[in-house]
Amino acid sequence: MTGPVPMVEAQQVCKNFGALSVLKGVTLSVQPGQVLVLVGPSGSGKSTFLRCINHLETVSAGRLYLDGVLVGYRESRGKIYEMPARQAARQRRDVGMVFQHFNLFPHRTALENLIEAPIHVKKVTKAAAVERARDLLHQVGLSDKADAYPAQLSGGQQQRVAIARALAMDPKLMLFDEPTSALDPELVGEVLAVMKKLAGGGMTMIVVTHEMGFAREVADELVFMDDGVIVESGPPREVLGNPAHERTRAFLSKVM
C-alpha cells in the first residue's frame, strides 16, 4: 500500500430503511488528524452516515473501513459476515461519539459519567480513571462541576461533559452529530471552542453541523450532502466561497 492508512474510508456506502434509501453510495476518506465537516439539509443522510461509522446503524451495501479494518463486519473469501455483538462493541471503544441531545447519564455525576466506560469497558483502575477524568474536566473548563448531576448543568456545560466523556476512552476518531443544534445561541461558542482546541491537538474528527463559521475555520475538508449522496466536497473556503453546484448554492444561501 502507498501512503498512510486513512482513519476512515467509505466505499459506496448505502443504507436503506425498508423501502426508503437514505444513503445512495457515499465514498470518502479521512486521513489521521484531519477534520471533516459534513453539511446538508436535514434528511440528507449525514447523521445516518455518521452512525454507520461506529456501527450504530448497519450498512446495507458498500464498505466502511476504520483505520484499515472493516467496521461491524468481517470479510472472508470475498464474503462479508456481520460481526458478533461483542466484537462490534470492542471496535466502538476507539470511536468517540457526541450527540445532539448530549445523552449524559442523568443518574451519575459529571465525574461518574466520565469514569463509567473506562472502568467497566476498558477495565482501567478507578484511581487512574478518576485522575484522567479530572484532567479532562479541567480541559473542558468544568473542574468545579465534577460532582454536579447533568440536570444541574446548562446545555453547554452538559455538552462539554459529553465531549469529555467520549475522550475518556482515548478514541482515535471523534464523531460529532450536530453537537450545538440543541443549544441556546449564547452557549454554542463554549462548545465550539472545546472542539477547536481538540482539532488543534491533532484529533481526527468528523463533524455534522450547521455552524459554517466553525467549518470555515477548523475543517480541512467540507462535504456537502443532499438526498443520500455527496454533491460536492473540497477545502471549506472553496466550497463555501464558490460552490460549483446549484443545490449547494441553494442550501448555503439559506444557512449563511
Added chain:
Amino acid sequence: MFCYGAATNEAYGWATYRKYLFDHRVSEAAWNTLQLTFWAMLLGLLLGVTLAVMRLSPNPILKTVSWAYLWIFRGTPVYVQLVFWGLFPTLYQKIQIGIPFGPSFFQLNLRDLSISFILAIVGLGLNEAAYMAEIIRAGISSVPEGQTEASTALGMSWWMTMRRTVLPQAMRVIIPPTGNELISMLKTTSLVTAVPYTLELYTRTRDISAVIFQPVPLLMVAATWYLAITSVLMVGQYYLEKRFSRGISRTLTTKQLDALAAARDGREGSR
C-alpha cells in the same frame, strides 16, 4: 365516639385480642405469611423481568409467548389459579427432571404433604409475574433511547447497558408500583387457603377463632399483624425511592451543599 364505643364494646373482646396478639401460633403464622410473600414476590420479580425482556425483544416468538402468558394470568382470578395449583397433584403425581428414558436428576413428589407451601408460592408467584412484567416493561420503556445509544457508542455490551444504564433509571418508575404489588401480595397470601395451605396468618387466626368462638378479636389480631408488616415495608420503599432518584432534581443535595460550603470556608480561611 366510634373509638370509645369500640374500646368499651364487650363483643370486640379486647382481653382475647391481647391474649392472642403474641401467641406463638399467631407469630409463627405471621412468619409463614412473610415467607410466602418473599418467595412469591421473588419468583414474580425474576419471571417478570424475563417476560418484560421477552415482550420488548424483536423476536416474534418470544413476544407472543410473553403476551399469551400475560393474557392468561392477568385474565383469570388469582383465587381460581390457586385452586388450580392445589389440584395440580391430582393431575400429576411427581415432577422429574432428567434425560427422557434415562436417569433422573431431580424428583419432586407432588403428593407430599409439605408441597402445599411450594404450590402456594408457585400460584402467587406466577400470577404476580404477569403484573410485574408490565411494570418492568413500562420502566424500561421510560428510559430514553439516547441512553442506550450513548452506552453502545461507549463500547458497552447489551447486558452492561441494561445493568448500568437502563435498569438504574427504570427503577425510579418501577419501585412505586412494585411497592404496591408487594403490599398487595402480603394481603393476597390470605387466599392461599384455596390451595389449601393453612398455616399463614389469616387462616391460622380464623382456625383459632373457630375453636374459641370469638371471630372478632382474632380478626383484629390478624389485621394488626398485616398493618405492622406493611408499615415496615413502606419504610423500606421510602429509602429505595430516595436511592434511585439521584440526579432527578436540579436542587443540590445536602452532600453537594456541604462541599460548596466547605470550599467557600476554605477560600475565606486562606484570605
